[in-house]
Amino acid sequence: MEKKEWYLEYEIQKNRPGLLGDISSLLGMLSINIVTINGVDDGKRGLLIRANSDEQIKRLESILYTMDTIKLIKLRVPHLRDRLAVRHGRYIQRDADDKKTFRFVRHELGLLVDFMTELYKLEGHRLIGIRGMPRVGKTESIIAASVSANKRWLLVSSTLLKQTIRSSLIQDEYNENSLFIIDGIVSSKQMNEKHWQLIREIMRIPAVKVVEHPDAFIQSTEYTIEDFDYIIELRHEPDEEIIYDVRKRNALLLGSEFEGFDF
Incomplete structure (x- = not known):
């Protein structure tokens, strides 16, 4: 099955060492690959990710909503503005x-x-x-x-x-x-x-x-x-x-x- 790209954006609620590592580890456990990552606004990060199925994304979404260190902003098929935001670090x-x-x-x-x-x-x-x-x-x-x-x-x-x-x-x-x-x-x-x-x-x-x-x-x-x-x-x-x-x-x-x- 061909992998599909998604755009993930979250706002940092509690900035602590290792937060990005936690997100990366979670994606790895779900077999979701990170394509690109960048800051897209003050306190926000945007990621282009690649997954094998929509089910993986649904599981990721449910877990992210339980985390108190971040606030999920967007998880969707990437728009043009999303891709450019990750590339340039701003919307x-x-x-x-x-x-x-x-x-x-x-x-x-x-x-x-x-x-x-x-x-x-x-x-x-x-x-x-x-x-x-x-x-x-x-x-x-x-x-x-x-x-x-x-x-x-x-x-x-x-x-x-x-x-x-x-x-x-x-x-x-x-x-x-x-x-x-x-x-x-x-x-x-x-x-x-x-x-x-x-x-x-x-x-x-x-x-x-x-x-x-x-x-x-x-x-x-x-x-x-x-x-x-x-x-x-x-x-x-x-x-x-x-x-x-x-x-x-x-x-x-x-x-x-x-x-x-x-x-």
């Missing part, structure tokens, strides 16, 4: 009200790239929006994740090196392994119908599309925020306000004497 922050919105700060770029890499590996159409102020690392993270996921990234509209506005693709770019990057602010300024026709064609391709500044994008298209499968917010600091009002944003970033900004 991705998720919006409490909007479950498809995930929040990162700049010092978590490694975690963000890993998260987007896993999203890119999912098959079929995926529409991902990413919000953030200039120079926070949005485009760089998108491209780094595409390389990690072995995807061919294509700039449909961007200001990464210079302003890019595409109105057509070559034949081999219409590919499910391509990753299409759209800057919502740059595209929203365009009156070129060929550019918008290209975006509509891209939306019909069963591939990953990433839209920077999705709020600006939906103001100029028939798409809504509900059409996005995931929304990522990237900030310099946790309490940073993401501003889409151009004049207010320019005043904060460059001083009120500047009237324009190349997004």
Whole structure:
């Protein structure tokens, strides 16, 4: 029988020497293997474990509930966030009200790239929006994740090196392994119908599309925020306000004497 992976997370109630050894010994007695272990929050540990049967997991769960040194938090088939939490030692922050919105700060770029890499590996159409102020690392993270996921990234509209506005693709770019990057602010300024026709064609391709500044994008298209499968917010600091009002944003970033900004 093929072994199945599970995610175990517990909170330490009485921290004493040998506690992790006790947990490891218990898993060993139940013939459950530890794949990965890490701290995932203050006073919490997360483990990826592998078991031969669900019965082993049920026995483990019943024993863990009797232990007064720990509090069982999660024991389930691992979600993507669980795997990344064990890998990086912390959980991705998720919006409490909007479950498809995930929040990162700049010092978590490694975690963000890993998260987007896993999203890119999912098959079929995926529409991902990413919000953030200039120079926070949005485009760089998108491209780094595409390389990690072995995807061919294509700039449909961007200001990464210079302003890019595409109105057509070559034949081999219409590919499910391509990753299409759209800057919502740059595209929203365009009156070129060929550019918008290209975006509509891209939306019909069963591939990953990433839209920077999705709020600006939906103001100029028939798409809504509900059409996005995931929304990522990237900030310099946790309490940073993401501003889409151009004049207010320019005043904060460059001083009120500047009237324009190349997004």
